[in-house]
Amino acid sequence: MPQLPPPEAEVDHARGRTRRKAGSVISLATALALALTGLLTGGADDADAETRAVPKHAVTGYWQNFNNGATVQKLGDVQDEYDIIAVSFADATGTPGELAFNLDSAGLGGYTVDQFKADIKAKQAAGKSVILSVGGEKGAVSVNDGASATAFADSAYKLMQEYGFDGVDIDLENGLNSTYMSQALKSLAGKAGSGFVLTMAPQTIDMQSTSNEYFKTALAVKDILTVVNMQYYNSGSMLGCDGKVYSQGSVDFLTALACIQLEGGLAPSQVGIGVPASAKAAGGGYVSPSVVNQALDCLAKGTSCGSFKPSKTYPDIRGAMTWSTNWDAADGSSWSKAVGPHVHGLP
Numbered sequence: 001m002p003q004l005p006p007p008e009a010e011v012d013h014a015r016g017r018t019r020r021k022a023g024s025v026i027s028l029a030t031a032l033a034l035a036l037t038g039l040l041t042g043g044a045d046d047a048d049a050e051t052r053a054v055p056k057h058a059v060t061g062y063w064q065n066f067n068n069g070a071t072v073q074k075l076g077d078v079q080d081e082y083d084i085i086a087v088s089f090a091d092a093t094g095t096p097g098e099l100a101f102n103l104d105s106a107g108l109g110g111y112t113v114d115q116f117k118a119d120i121k122a123k124q125a126a127g128k129s130v131i132l133s134v135g136g137e138k139g140a141v142s143v144n145d146g147a148s149a150t151a152f153a154d155s156a157y158k159l160m161q162e163y164g165f166d167g168v169d170i171d172l173e174n175g176l177n178s179t180y181m182s183q184a185l186k187s188l189a190g191k192a193g194s195g196f197v198l199t200m201a202p203q204t205i206d207m208q209s210t211s212n213e214y215f216k217t218a219l220a221v222k223d224i225l226t227v228v229n230m231q232y233y234n235s236g237s238m239l240g241c242d243g244k245v246y247s248q249g250s251v252d253f254l255t256a257l258a259c260i261q262l263e264g265g266l267a268p269s270q271v272g273i274g275v276p277a278s279a280k281a282a283g284g285g286y287v288s289p290s291v292v293n294q295a296l297d298c299l300a301k302g303t304s305c306g307s308f309k310p311s312k313t314y315p316d317i318r319g320a321m322t323w324s325t326n327w328d329a330a331d332g333s334s335w336s337k338a339v340g341p342h343v344h345g346l347p
Contacts, residue, residue, distance in 0.1 A: 053195070054083060054084060054129055054197060054226055054227075055083055055344070056269070056316070056318075057317075057318060057319045057343045057344055057346045058083040058084055058227065058272070058318055058319045058343065059081055059082050059083050059084070059319050059320055059321070059322075059336065059339065059340050059343050059344075060082065060083070060084040060085075060086060060199060060227065060229055060272060060274075060319070060320070060321035060322075061078065061079070061082040061084070061085055061086070061277075061321065061322055061324065061325040061328065061336070062085075062086045062088045062133060062321075062322070062323050062324040062325065063075060063078055063085050063086065063087055063088060063324065063325050063326065064088055064324050064325075064326045065087060065088055065089065065103060065104050065107075065108070066104050066107050066108075067104070067107040067108065069280075070280075070281070070324065070326035070327045070329070070330045071326050071327075071329035071330040072107075072108055072109060072326070073325060073326055073329060074108065074111050074115065074116075074119060075087070075116060075119035075120060075123065075130070076115075076119040076122060076123070077329070078123070078325045079325060079328065079329070079333050079336045079337075079340075080126070081336040081337070081339075081340025081341070081344075082128065082325060082336065082340070083127075083128060083129065083319075084128070084129045084131065084197065084199065084226075084227075085123060085128060085129070085130045085131070085325070086131050086132075086133040086169040086171075086199065086201075087101075087130065087131065087132050087133060087165070088133045088136060088171075088324070089132075089133050089134065089135060089136040089171070090132050090133065090134045090135075090141065090156075090159070090168075092140045092141045092142075093155075095148075095151050096142050096143075096144070096145075096147070096148040096151065097141065097142065097143045097147070097148025097149060097150070097151035097152040097155075097184065098148075098151040098152065098154075098155045099132075099134060099141065099152065099155040099156050099159060100155070100159075101132060101159050101163065103116050116163070117163055117164060120163060120164045120165070121164060124164070124166070129166040129167070129197045130164070130165055130166055131165055131166050131167045131168055131169050131197050131199060132156070132159060132160070132163075132165045132167075132168050132169065133168070133169040133171050133201075134156075134168055134169065134170055134171060134172065135170065135171035135172040135173060135174075135201075136171055136173065140174070141172065143176065143177060143180045143181050143184050144177045144180055145180060146180065146183070148180065148184075149180040149181070149183040149184035149187065150184075150187070152181075152184040152188070153184045153185075153187035153188040153191065156168055156184075156188050157188055157191040157192060160192060166195070166196070166197045167192065167196045167197030167198050167199070167226070168185075168188065168197075168198060168199075169198075169199040169200065169201060170185075170198075170199070170200045170201070170217075171200070171201040173203060175213070176213055176214060176217060177213065178213045178214075178216035178217040178220060181217050182216075182217050182220035182221050185198060185217075185221045185224065186221060186224065189221075189224040196224060197226050198221065198224055198225050198226050199226050199227050199228070199229060200214070200217075200218060200225070200227075200228045200229070201228075201229050201230070201231055201274055201321065202214040202215075202218075202228065202230050202231070203230070203231050203234070203235065204230060204231065204232060204235040204238045204248075204257060205235070205238070206230075207228070207230050207257070207260060207261055207264075208238065208239060208260065209260075210264045210265060215261075215264065218261075218266060218270075219264075219265050219266070222265070222266065222267070222270070225266075225270050226270070226318075227269070227270050227271065227272045227318045227319075227321075228261060228266060228270055228271060228272065229272040229273070229274040229320075229321030230257070230258075230261065230272075230273075230274050231274045231323075232248065232253060232254055232257065232273060232274055232275055232285060232287075233248060233274075233275060233276050233282045233283075233284060233285025233286065234282050234283050234284055234285055235248045235284070235285055236248060236284075238253070238257055239260075240252070240253075240255075240256025240257055240259060240260070240308060241256060241257075241259035241260045241262075241263055241310075242256060242259075242308065244256070244308075246308070248284060248285035249284070249285055249286065249287055250287070250291070250306060251287075251291050251294045251295050251298065251304075251305070251306040252306040252307055252308040253285075254273050254275075254287070254291070254292070254295035255295050255298045255299055255305060255306070255308050255309075255310065256308040258271055258273060258295070258299055258317075259299075259308075259310050262299070262310075262314055262317075267316070268299075268314035268315070268316040268317045268318070269316045269317070269318050270318065271314070271317055271318060272317070272318045272319050272320055272321050273292060273295055273296065273319075273320045273321065274320070274321040274322070274323070275287055275292055275320065275321070275322055275323075276322065276323055276327065277322040277323065277324060277325075277327040277328035277331060277335040277336075278327050278328070278330065278331040278334075278335070280327060280330070280331075281322075281323055281324065281327035282323065289334065289335050289338035289339045290338065292320055292338075292339050292342075293338065293339060293342040294306075296317065296319070296320065296342065296343065296346060298310070299313065299314050299317050300313060300314060300315050300317050300346050300347060301313055301315070301347065315346070315347045317346070319343040319346070320339050320343055322335055322336070322339070
């Protein structure tokens with residue numbers, strides 16, 4: 001995924017809820033009394049967390065914190081079909097592993113931090129998750145030892161508290177260390193508490209084998225992982241789970257590569273299909289929304305398959321992702337209008 005490329009250089013694009021612990025302990029007798037009077041609801045924060053739980057079938061979209069020729073959006077402008085909104089991107093600091101976030105107010109037409117924070121709350125009130133994406137094509141965040149893992153977890157949690165993010169997305173396209181990234185993510189999840197949303201957006205090469213560092217990371221944090229939305233684009237040809245070679249831009253490419261993750265240890269609910277919102281949003285691999293829907297039907301129901309048909313169905317497959325909500329808007333929101341209702345209508 002690109003950070004700030006010019007429009008003609010578009011090549012790349014980016015998972016449940018933060019539930020805060022109650023600050024006081026009430027006695028069993030008091031709790032029973034409150035429950036009987038209908039006053040004990042689990043706390044406002046817990047209730048909010050439940051309302052914002054990631055749906056069984058979800059659509060993820062990356063929101064661009066920069067202007068690269070796609071439609072400039074405020075977070076509040078993001079189309080309602082998106083269940084998970086990944087804010088792109090966090091910034092690296094001079095400390096290895098440490099994250100910062102800098103809103104591009106100038107590039108976004110004077111969008112202020114206060115407006116941004118208010119829009120996050122409004123999206124969450126509407127049942128959406130808003131997470132911070134780490135990486136992108138030019139992302140330089142490195143977690144390669146214990147100190148950088150600690151810096152990652154501490155700084156990410158600080159940003160979650162400051163802005164209200166529900167979690168993070170790992171979109172590191174320049175390599176990662178599974179041992180220390182897993183350590184960082186588990187530490188962050190422990191700080192955030194139940195409801196933490198964790199998504200990943202590996203490139204196709206990163207998920208060809210369970211021995212790859214990205215795949216190893218996903219499996220190591222499976223207990224806290226919301227969804228892996230692999231980028232089925234800017235890829236070229238890749239092996240499917242049947243050992244055959246498939247070319248990007250086809251329904252078979254989507255289904256045969258998803259099969260590797262589905263049979264490699266991830267739960268179907270942790271697998272999503274990541275695609276560009278338009279031909280302008282990626283250097284290659286764009287498929288029409290109808291092809292995304294065909295792939296989802298093939299995996300979930302065994303229908304609409306191409307030449308590759310999985311040996312079984314995965315009705316709990318999570319859904320789809322796109323880079324980006326901005327490129328979707330630039331194309332009249334045709335992607336989310338077609339894919340959103342289809343994802344939400346899966347069994």
